[in-house]
Amino acid sequence: MNAQSPRFSFASDTLTLKKANGSKKTPFTVYKGAYTTIDQTIHKKAILGEYTQNETTINFIPLLPFQKNSDYTVIYGNEVFPFTIALNPSYKKLAITTLYPNTDTVPSNFLKWYVQFSKPINPTKVYDHITLINNRDGTEVDRALLPLETPLVSDDGTLLTLWIEPGRQKRDLGPNKRLGEVLIPNESYTLLIDKNLKDRQGIPMEMDFKHSFTISNADRKKPSITSWELQPPLANTKDLLVITYKESLDYGSLQNNLQIITASGNIIAGDFTILSNQNSILFKPLNVWNKETYILKCKPIIEDLSGNNLERLFDQDVTTKKMAPILERSFRVE
Numbered sequence: 001m002n003a004q005s006p007r008f009s010f011a012s013d014t015l016t017l018k019k020a021n022g023s024k025k026t027p028f029t030v031y032k033g034a035y036t037t038i039d040q041t042i043h044k045k046a047i048l049g050e051y052t053q054n055e056t057t058i059n060f061i062p063l064l065p066f067q068k069n070s071d072y073t074v075i076y077g078n079e080v081f082p083f084t085i086a087l088n089p090s091y092k093k094l095a096i097t098t099l100y101p102n103t104d105t106v107p108s109n110f111l112k113w114y115v116q117f118s119k120p121i122n123p124t125k126v127y128d129h130i131t132l133i134n135n136r137d138g139t140e141v142d143r144a145l146l147p148l149e150t151p152l153v154s155d156d157g158t159l160l161t162l163w164i165e166p167g168r169q170k171r172d173l174g175p176n177k178r179l180g181e182v183l184i185p186n187e188s189y190t191l192l193i194d195k196n197l198k199d200r201q202g203i204p205m206e207m208d209f210k211h212s213f214t215i216s217n218a219d220r221k222k223p224s225i226t227s228w229e230l231q232p233p234l235a236n237t238k239d240l241l242v243i244t245y246k247e248s249l250d251y252g253s254l255q256n257n258l259q260i261i262t263a264s265g266n267i268i269a270g271d272f273t274i275l276s277n278q279n280s281i282l283f284k285p286l287n288v289w290n291k292e293t294y295i296l297k298c299k300p301i302i303e304d305l306s307g308n309n310l311e312r313l314f315d316q317d318v319t320t321k322k323m324a325p326i327l328e329r330s331f332r333v334e
Helices: 174-179
Strands: 008-010 015-018 029-032 049-053 057-062 071-076 079-084 096-100 105-107 112-117 130-134 159-163 188-193 209-216 229-231 241-244 258-262 270-275 280-285 293-298 328-332
Touching: 008 079, 096 209, 258 280
Parallel strands: 105 209
Antiparallel strands: 008 015, 015 057, 029 071, 049 057, 071 079, 096 112, 112 159, 130 188, 188 209, 229 241, 241 280, 258 293, 270 280, 293 328
């Protein structure tokens, strides 16, 4: 903790002023930011909070805790006292642990990334810290990402979904006709997430995150589970069922959209682990496998990287006759 007066002490949730002998209650005001004169705070809004006091101290409890590693200023009478709530040296800063997909190549009609963070993020103005760069000339790609009013963040605050502008990626829509697709085949790009993106405590990342990739031709084919390889476990074990696939699939659409059932329709309890960057899925049963036939059952909304799902293409003509998708694969446990 840092201050310019021994009369004050600072914590993330309290600012304390030691009373001088015989002094009466003396108000002070707290502002966000570092200031050196009272005039600099005239048009600033003071931080809201509650004052309490006893015989020796006056305490200010902010409505929201002070952010660590941020500057504040106390105005006390005619005196100005800047202070900072220091960051604990052992504090683990926000980091990006995984990007889905993290492939070196994506199709030109690619739709979305999922960014996995090490801890919950502060979603306020999150798009201000994310940029798509064209590596050919180092310029930012205009209108590349969809800046949603409420960013798509998981309930635990650690997974952010980033959409490439769908209106530009889907043919025949206005943005596509005016501006074209965001990603151009054979070009190279970099997704940049700058280090000023903060966690819920207001602490920024330690370093920028960069992911570079090239663009292939558009993918306009539906994915199919008929090409998936299933490696059955052994009977009377809790071994993993291993599912592998060649085409990269959308990480989010695989979540909670798979089941293992018996031939009679009973659901097998267990856990799926989605390893989409390794093009594989693992299923661990709660109980041992029986020697019988099982069925892998998929929901039709499972997508590839271009939004084509098992049932339809992302930008398919609505008048095109739909073909019933294959949604089940059987396998035998011996």
